[in-house]
Structures are given as structure tokens and as C-alpha cells.
Amino acid sequence: MSPLEIGLYIFIALMALFASGMPIAFALGAVSVAALLFTEGTSSLDILGETFFAGLNSFTLVSIPMFILMGAAVASSPAGKDLYEALDRWLNRVPGGLVLSNLGACSIFAALSGSSPATCAAIGKMGIPEMRQRGYPAEIATGSIAAGGTLGILIPPSITMIVYGIATETSIGRLFIAGILPGLLLTGLFMLWSIYSCWRQGLSLKSMADRYSWKQKFEVLPRVLPFMAIIAGILYVLYGGVATPSEAAGVGALFCLVLVVVIYRMFRAKPIISMFRDTAKESVMIMMIIAASELFAFTLSLTFVTQSIAEWISMLDVNRWVLMAMINAFLLVAGFFLPPVAVILMTAPILLPIILQAGFDPYWFAVILTINMEIGLITPPVGLNLYVINGIAPDIRLQTILRGSLPYVMCMVLAIVILCIFPGIVTWLPTALMGPAL
Amino acid sequence: QDMTLKASHQFPGGKGDARDEMVQILAKEIEAADVGLKVQVYPGQSLYKAREQWGALTKGQLDFTSFPLDYASGRVPQFSVTLMPGLVRNHDRAKRLNDSPFMEDIKALIEENGAMVIADAWLSGAFASKSNCITSPESISGQVTRAAGPAFEQMLVGAGASIASMPSSEIYTGMQTGVLDAANTSSGSFVSYRLFEQVKCLTAPGENALWFMYEPLLVSMDTWNKLNDEQKAAVLAAGQKAEEYFDSQARDLDARMVDTFKQAGVEITEMSPEDYEQWLAIAKETSYKEFANVDGGQELIEKALAVD
Amino acid sequence: MTIFIRAVEAASRLCGLASMVLLAAAVIVVSEMVFVRYVLGHSTIWQTEFVIYSIIASTFIGAPYVLLLHGHVGVDLLPNALPRGPARLMNIVASLIALAFCALVAWTSGHFWYEAFSRGWTTETVWKIPLWIPLLPLPLGMIMTCLQYVVQIMKPVEPTQPEAFSG
Numbered sequence: 006m007s008p009l010e011i012g013l014y015i016f017i018a019l020m021a022l023f024a025s026g027m028p029i030a031f032a033l034g035a036v037s038v039a040a041l042l043f044t045e046g047t048s049s050l051d052i053l054g055e056t057f058f059a060g061l062n063s064f065t066l067v068s069i070p071m072f073i074l075m076g077a078a079v080a081s082s083p084a085g086k087d088l089y090e091a092l093d094r095w096l097n098r099v100p101g102g103l104v105l106s107n108l109g110a111c112s113i114f115a116a117l118s119g120s121s122p123a124t125c126a127a128i129g130k131m132g133i134p135e136m137r138q139r140g141y142p143a144e145i146a147t148g149s150i151a152a153g154g155t156l157g158i159l160i161p162p163s164i165t166m167i168v169y170g171i172a173t174e175t176s177i178g179r180l181f182i183a184g185i186l187p188g189l190l191l192t193g194l195f196m197l198w199s200i201y202s203c204w205r206q207g208l209s210l211k212s213m214a215d216r217y218s219w220k221q222k223f224e225v226l227p228r229v230l231p232f233m234a235i236i237a238g239i240l241y242v243l244y245g246g247v248a249t250p251s252e253a254a255g256v257g258a259l260f261c262l263v264l265v266v267v268i269y270r271m272f273r274a275k276p277i278i279s280m281f282r283d284t285a286k287e288s289v290m291i292m293m294i295i296a297a298s299e300l301f302a303f304t305l306s307l308t309f310v311t312q313s314i315a316e317w318i319s320m321l322d323v324n325r326w327v328l329m330a331m332i333n334a335f336l337l338v339a340g341f342f343l344p345p346v347a348v349i350l351m352t353a354p355i356l357l358p359i360i361l362q363a364g365f366d367p368y369w370f371a372v373i374l375t376i377n378m379e380i381g382l383i384t385p386p387v388g389l390n391l392y393v394i395n396g397i398a399p400d401i402r403l404q405t406i407l408r409g410s411l412p413y414v415m416c417m418v419l420a421i422v423i424l425c426i427f428p429g430i431v432t433w434l435p436t437a438l439m440g441p442a443l
Numbered sequence: 444q445d446m447t448l449k450a451s452h453q454f455p456g457g458k459g460d461a462r463d464e465m466v467q468i469l470a471k472e473i474e475a476a477d478v479g480l481k482v483q484v485y486p487g488q489s490l491y492k493a494r495e496q497w498g499a500l501t502k503g504q505l506d507f508t509s510f511p512l513d514y515a516s517g518r519v520p521q522f523s524v525t526l527m528p529g530l531v532r533n534h535d536r537a538k539r540l541n542d543s544p545f546m547e548d549i550k551a552l553i554e555e556n557g558a559m560v561i562a563d564a565w566l567s568g569a570f571a572s573k574s575n576c577i578t579s580p581e582s583i584s585g586q587v588t589r590a591a592g593p594a595f596e597q598m599l600v601g602a603g604a605s606i607a608s609m610p611s612s613e614i615y616t617g618m619q620t621g622v623l624d625a626a627n628t629s630s631g632s633f634v635s636y637r638l639f640e641q642v643k644c645l646t647a648p649g650e651n652a653l654w655f656m657y658e659p660l661l662v663s664m665d666t667w668n669k670l671n672d673e674q675k676a677a678v679l680a681a682g683q684k685a686e687e688y689f690d691s692q693a694r695d696l697d698a699r700m701v702d703t704f705k706q707a708g709v710e711i712t713e714m715s716p717e718d719y720e721q722w723l724a725i726a727k728e729t730s731y732k733e734f735a736n737v738d739g740g741q742e743l744i745e746k747a748l749a750v751d
Numbered sequence: 752m753t754i755f756i757r758a759v760e761a762a763s764r765l766c767g768l769a770s771m772v773l774l775a776a777a778v779i780v781v782s783e784m785v786f787v788r789y790v791l792g793h794s795t796i797w798q799t800e801f802v803i804y805s806i807i808a809s810t811f812i813g814a815p816y817v818l819l820l821h822g823h824v825g826v827d828l829l830p831n832a833l834p835r836g837p838a839r840l841m842n843i844v845a846s847l848i849a850l851a852f853c854a855l856v857a858w859t860s861g862h863f864w865y866e867a868f869s870r871g872w873t874t875e876t877v878w879k880i881p882l883w884i885p886l887l888p889l890p891l892g893m894i895m896t897c898l899q900y901v902v903q904i905m906k907p908v909e910p911t912q913p914e915a916f917s918g
């Protein structure tokens with residue numbers, strides 16, 4: 006059997022197991038084991054345990070649970086609410102002000118959290134009821150939060166960037182920095198659309214906004230500034246390369262925990278345990294997917310599927326932008342069904358050599374890939390952010406949320422086009438701060 | 444029907460890395476011998492991670508590998524001696540070492556554990572610092588140093604340096620940001636990670652090199668026992684070719700490093716025999732002493748030092 | 752039967768707690784390492800390894816607990832669309848396949864653990880800890896995940912929306 010045929014059977018088996026609703030980690034693992042047994046025989050199981058263990062044996066991966074913990078510490082304390090309040094008080098005079106402050110809060114929280122649904126949940130819990138109470142239509146309230154939440158994986162820190170960095174052996178600090186300007190671009194596009202749609206719907210903004218005095222504007226700051234300082238500190242550490250991402254994540258998580266406990270006087274065990282439970286739940290799930298993906302990647306490489314697909318695509322000899330469009334379409338479809346971490350781990354080892362051969366920058370591609378994954382988070386059939394919103398506001402129908410987030414999907418597509426025309430938006434900042442890539 | 448064998452290593456593929464070339468030569472020569480064998484090369488950890496290769500090899504899941512033997516020292520503690528300060532000294536002596544009773548012992552251990560050497564290779568390495576030239580042990584005192592291998596870490600601590608463990612790929616940023624003052628790694632890594640942009644002075648291997656690492660081409664014992672005599676002969680001949688190629692390259696790797704660093708305006712120095720003896724004295728008190736706790740450790744060191 | 756279910760679920764919760772403690776330990780040790788290395792400028796010998804192994808342990812030991820919470824994300828489009836009977840059947844088949852995989856990993860990693868234990872393997876660092884210690888959580892966690900799967904097959908479960916997050 007040729008490697009491409011083996012690849013096809015693996016793909017079909019994987020789709021069948023995914024469709025059954027089995028956890029992604031175990032589906033990846035089961036397909037890998039079946040393929041190994043089929044192609045190599047039972048002796049290949051001798052090293053199964055070692056391979057599964059080795060998949061997680063990396064200091065870089067340590068940063069994932071720690072960045073999740075950092076986000077959870079802020080999300081499960083009143084810190085998120087204060088962050089939100091502060092932005093509201095400062096932005097409420099702008100058209101669509103409350104939507105904008107929600108988007109702003111999403112992008113700031115994204116700088117504290119590595120994951121999108123966590124960002125969506127943290128801001129949505131406060132933002133959605135608040136917007137609806139002040140008369141914003143459900144469509145705008147939910148759509149903006151669903152979309153704003155996706156910034157969690159573009160604005161550093163980002164779990165998907167960490168996973169991409171490991172899978173492709175690129176610098177994680179550099180990937181993080183590469184995500185900053187595109188993250189701001191996307192935030193800007195989201196905001197522009199929100200202003201336009203609020204204006205078009207004739208929302209009278211004065212009646213929807215409370216007026217805040219300067220005193221009120223300043224009194225929220227002291228509780229927010231420490232977290233802003235942590236964000237700034239982490240960015241400094243990463244761009245300066247002062248410490249590794251894992252060290253930055255560990256210290257960042259500890260600082261956030263201590264700040265939350267001190268500022269909000271959370272001295273009881275219960276809220277702290279609940280932070281750790283939220284973290285464990287998300288991190289165990291992601292780390293299990295990573296371990297299983299390692300086994301999956303090993304299987305594809307051993308059976309020569311990875312190498313054959315890459316070779317096959319390079320022999321197609323298409324125009325590099327046609328190739329990029331094809332890859333984007335493929336990633337979009339994969340993102341419709343699967344969470345970002347799984348898509349990146351399964352495809353990055355295959356796609357990266359193709360991308361490099363076609364003369365694309367691996368850091369630029371990481372950003373394009375990430376925006377594709379963001380789209381997947383707010384589109385059916387499996388959009389994790391949509392579920393999160395649904396959980397926060399169960400009375401709003403899924404169609405309404407979808408209708409609300411569709412324009413933001415368009416913003417993301419526009420962002421991809423802009424980044425294709427001006428790749429410098431991605432590559433300029435890392436080069437300016439860290440010098441040319443090695 | 445040809446039997447397809449798997450060869451794996453951790454270095455970049457197709458980019459002229461001498462160790463990748465060794466494996467490619469092995470594969471090419473074995474196939475050219477036309478004895479019913481094909482070799483599929485998996486470069487750059489695209490199959491097994493660097494440290495996983497030993498387990499896969501000795502369990503018969505991997506057929507060939509270019510492997511830094513010290514990576515398996517957790518399983519065969521005696522292998523630490525192949526990344527031990529001051530045991531090799533220079534390329535000429537490395538060649539004499541290969542045919543000594545010392546290496547006979549090492550190769551017997553490798554075979555006992557399920558693998559066999561088909562080509563010898565000793566890689567040399569260098570020291571470099573951002574502040575001064577590393578020559579005598581005092582010259583590194585107080586500097587935060589990244590060392591390749593636990594035995595080197597023990598010796599450097601003995602010389603008054605403090606240690607930061609990190610993969611060689613992180614040395615550049617470590618130096619850039621002031622986390623590291625000095626580093627020790629292989630000549631190849633010094634060039635490929637562009638460390639000449641960061642350091643002030645490089646201590647080239649020369650005639651008195653402290654750092655040598657044994658990185659042979661290995662074949663799995665399981666695989667070996669499956670081959671017929673003709674195939675075995677072809678594998679050994681191919682290994683011989685690979686070893687000859689590496690021999691011709693080993694000094695070039697050092698020369699290329701020195702040239703690159705010179706061009707970047709980095710000061711170049713070497714250790715004097717006196718410096719070398721001082722380091723050896725420290726190594727005897729630290730890493731050798733530690734290694735003597737290993738079964739047969741003391742004897743191995745004595746045998747290595749006895750080689751002329 | 753209910754005693755079995757209760758015992759396994761209690762053990763899974765205990766695993767969850769252990770997973771959280773290991774995570775907290777990793778955070779504290781990473782911070783201590785940063786302090787020792789960057790502020791005091793001293794050598795850091797054992798911290799990197801400790802942190803890696805506690806995160807690995809936290810993951811594998813936490814796996815049965817996250818399964819109990821239905822936190823392992825899957826694509827539940829089809830199960831949610833099917834009528835209850837076929838959905839339940841598919842859930843059982845899927846659970847059996849996952850169970851088989853976990854059992855294989857438990858068996859092979861258990862074998863690997865025993866090899867490391869009986870031959871006295873260590874890690875290849877200055878710290879040189881016995882390899883069986885960091886290896887132990889993998890077979891333990893997988894055995895517990897298998898048991899939790901058995902419970903899940905015995906106990907009819909309503910298909911749930913994943914509230915889990917996935918970056």
C-alpha cells in the first residue's frame with residue numbers, strides 16, 4: 006500500500022471516530038495505534054508508552070497550563086469585572102461605546118489568557134447582560150463577544166502559538182510578538198464594524214450610556230493597573246528574551262494568583278480551588294490532545310504519509326498564492342470541526358515544509374493559521390465560543406448569535422487579505438524588536 | 444522484495460550537517476550495494492526525538508541512528524564517559540582512542556545493551572564568553588555558563604562558574620539578554636546558532652580541547668541479527684565510508700567555526716597545555732570522582748587516560 | 752455495582768485534586784527557579800526537570816477526573832443529532848474504543864515503567880532521579896481513566912454540551 010493510500014485510510018478512520026463524539030485525544034491515539042498495528046505489527050507497541058510520555062517531555066509545554074492558570078485567576082475573581090468597568094467608564098462616550106469597551110476588554114483579557122473560549126467566557130459573563138440591559142440588541146451583544154473572545158489566541162500569550170512553535174521549531178517569543186499588531190488590527194476592524202452597525206441601527210447612544218465623572222474614571226484604575234503591569238512585564242520578558250516563555254508564564258501565573266488573593270481578599274480555599282479546577286480541566290484536556298497528537302504525528306511520519314503529502318503538493322507546482330488559498334480553505338474546513346490545538350498539531354508538520362518551500366515566512370503563516378482557527382471558533386458546526394455564549398445567555402437562540410458573529414467572520418477574512426497584501430504587519434515588530442529571524 | 448530499514452537523527456536534513464551527511468552516505472552506500480536493503484532516512488527528529496532514539500534502537504523499532512551516546516547515560520551510566528571533560532584532547536588522539544581497550548569496553552557495553560557501532564565519530568566543541576577568553580579555570584569563575592552535558596556542569600561548578608541548563612538552541616537569546624555569560628557546545632552549534640554575534644572571545648578546540656563527544660553511527664542488534672552475511676558486509680562497508688567522510692570533515696568543522704568567528708571580529712584563543720592540566724585537576728575532583736561511583740567507572744577513566 | 756461506581760468516581764476526584772496540587776507545585780518551583788537564576792545568579796540544577804515532570808504527572812493523573820467532568824473535548828455533532836437509542840449505542844462503542852486505547856497505553860507504559868524500575872534507569876542530568884518516578888503517573892492515570900470509562904459505560908449519560916475550553 007502506498008503512503009498516500011495509508012494516509013487516506015487514516016483520515017477516514019479518524020473522521021469516523023471524531024464523528025462518534027469520542028474525545029479528540031483518544032480518537033487520535035486509537036487511530037494511531039490501529040495504523041501502527043496494521044503497518045508495523047504488534048512489536049511497534051513496545052515503544053507506545055515511551056512515545057506517549059515523550060510527547061509531553063518538554064519544558065516549553067509547561068507554559069500551557071501556566072498561561073491557562075494565569076487567565077483563570079483573573080477570570081474567576083472580580084478582577085475581570087473591574088477590568089471591564091474601567092474600560093466602560095473610559096470609553097462610554099464613543100458611538101457603540103459599550104460594544105467597544107467589551108471588545109477592548111476582550112483584547113486586554115486576551116493578553117492575560119492563552120485561550121479563546123476562556124476570554125469569551127470571562128468578558129461575556131459581565132458584558133452580555135450589561136449590554137442587553139442597556140438596550141443593545143442580542144445579536145450585537147453576543148456576536149461581538151464571540152468574536153472578541155477569539156482574540157485570546159492571537160494576542161499573546163497564546164496556547165496555539167506555543168503549540169505551533171513546538172510543532173515547527175520556531176521561536177515562541179517571536180510568534181507571540183508577531184501576533185500583537187495583527188491582534189490590534191483585528192480589534193480595530195471589529196470596533197469599526199461595531200460602530201458602523203450601531204450607527205446604522207440608529208441606536209441612540211446618549212440614552213444608552215451612563216455618564217461618569219473623572220473621579221469615577223480614576224477610582225477604578227488602581228485595581229486594574231497591577232494586571233496591566235503584569236501584561237507589560239510578560240511582553241517585556243518575552244520580547245527582550247529575558248526569560249523563556251515557560252518562566253514568564255510561571256511567574257505571571259504566580260503574580261496573578263497573589264494579586265487576586267491580595268486585592269480581592271480571597272483568603273478562603275474554595276475560590277482558589279475553583280480556579281485550579283478550571284485550569285486543570287482545560288489544561289489536562291489540551292495536554293492529552295498534545296500527547297496523542299505526538300503519537301499521531303509519529304505514526305504519519307513512520308508510514309511516510311507526512312513526507313509523501315508534502316512531496317505530492319510540491320509536485321503540483323501551483324502558483325504560491327493559489328497554494329496559500331488552498332491551504333486557507335483546508336484550514337477553514339478543519340477549523341469548522343476541530344479545536345485549534347488539534348488542527349495545528351495535526352497539520353503543522355505537513356504544512357510547514359510546503360509553506361517554506363513556497364517562500365512564505367513561518368511567523369507570518371502562524372498568524373494566518375491562527376486567524377483561520379479563530380474563524381472556526383465562531384462558526385458552526387463546532388464553534389467552541391458559540392457554546393460558551395450559549396451557556397452564558399441560554400435564552401438567546403444560536404441563530405441569533407450566529408447572525409451576530411457572521412460580520413465579524415468577514416472582518417477576519419478581510420484581515421487575512423490585508424495581511425497577505427501587507428505581510429509587514431506581522432513581520433515588522435518581531436524584526437524591529439528581536440532582529441531578523443535566525 | 445527489498446527490506447526497508449529506518450535511520451533517524453536529530454540534525455537538520457539536507458543542509459550539509461556532517462552528521463546528516465554520514466547517515467545519507469550510509470543509506471546511499473547500502474542501497475548501492477544491491478543486497479536487498481533500502482534505507483529510509485528521517486532527519487531532524489522527524490520520527491523520534493533525540494533521546495527517544497536509544498530506546499527505539501535497542502528494542503528493534505529503529506535500525507540506524509547517529510546518536511550522542513551520552514544521551515543514553517540514564518540507562519547505561521558508563522556512557523557518561525563519552526562526554527567527559529579532558530578524556531580526548533584532540534582529533535589525533537580521538538583516532539587512537541577508537542582502537543584502544545577503552546573503546547573496546549564501551550563498544551562491548553553498547554552491544555550488551557542491544558546496539559552496535561558501525562562508524563566512530565568524535566565531535567569537538569568550544570567555549571565562548573561575552574566578557575573574556577576562557578582559558579584557565581579562574582577565567583570562568585563567577586560566569587553563568589551553559590554547559591553541554593552533566594559531567595561538564597559538575598566540572599564548571601568546581602571551577603566556580605554557575606550553571607544554567609538549556610538546549611543549545613536557546614544559548615543565543617540567553618547571551619543576548621544577559622542570562623548567560625558563557626557557553627560550551629559543539630563547534631557545529633557555535634556556527635549554526637550564530638553565537639559569533641554575541642561573544643567576545645572563542646576558545647577553539649585546537650590541540651588541548653576539553654570538550655569532545657562520541658557520536659557514533661549505530662545499528663540495532665535486532666536488525667543486525669536479521670541480516671545475512673552479504674548484507675552485514677554491505678552495512679559495515681557503508682559504515683566505513685561514512686566514518687572516512689566524517690574523518691575528513693571533523694577538523695573542517697573546527698576550521699569553519701574559527702573562520703566564521705574571526706570574520707565576525709571575535710577574538711580567538713586556545714587552551715595552553717598548562718590550562719588544560721589545571722582543568723583536568725578540577726575534573727578529577729568533580730566529574731571523574733562522581734563517575735567513579737558508576738560500576739567500572741574508575742577503570743574506564745584510567746583506560747582512557749592511559750591511551751597515549 | 753453502585754459501590755463500584757461511587758468508589759471509582761471518588762478516586763477520580765482524588766486524582767483531580769492531586770492534579771491541581773502538582774500544577775501548583777510546578778508554578779511555585781518555576782518561580783523559585785526564576786528567582787534563584789535571575790535574582791541570585793545561582794545554579795539551577797533540579798528545577799527544570801521537576802517542573803516538566805509535575806506537569807506531565809498533573810496531566811496523566813488528571814485525565815480520569817476530566818473524563819468524569821466530560822471535559823475531554825469531542826465533536827458531538829452526530830451524537831446530539833441522533834435519537835437517544837442509537838446515540839447511546841454509539842456512545843458505548845466510542846467509549847469501548849477509547850477504553851481499549853487507554854488500556855493499551857496503560858499496559859505498554861506499565862511495562863516501560865517496570866523496565867525503568869527494575870534496571871535502575873535514571874534521567875540523564877546532574878539531578879539523576881530514578882526514571883520510574885516520573886514514569887509512574889502515566890500507567891496510573893491511564894488505569895484510572897479505564898476504570899472511569901467502565902463507569903461511564905455502566906451509567907447512562909445524557910449527551911452534554913462541552914462547556915470545556917480549548918484554546
Ligand code: NA
Nearest residue numbers: 115118157162
Ligand atoms: Na492571549
Ligand code: NA
Nearest residue numbers: 341381384387
Ligand atoms: Na467551527
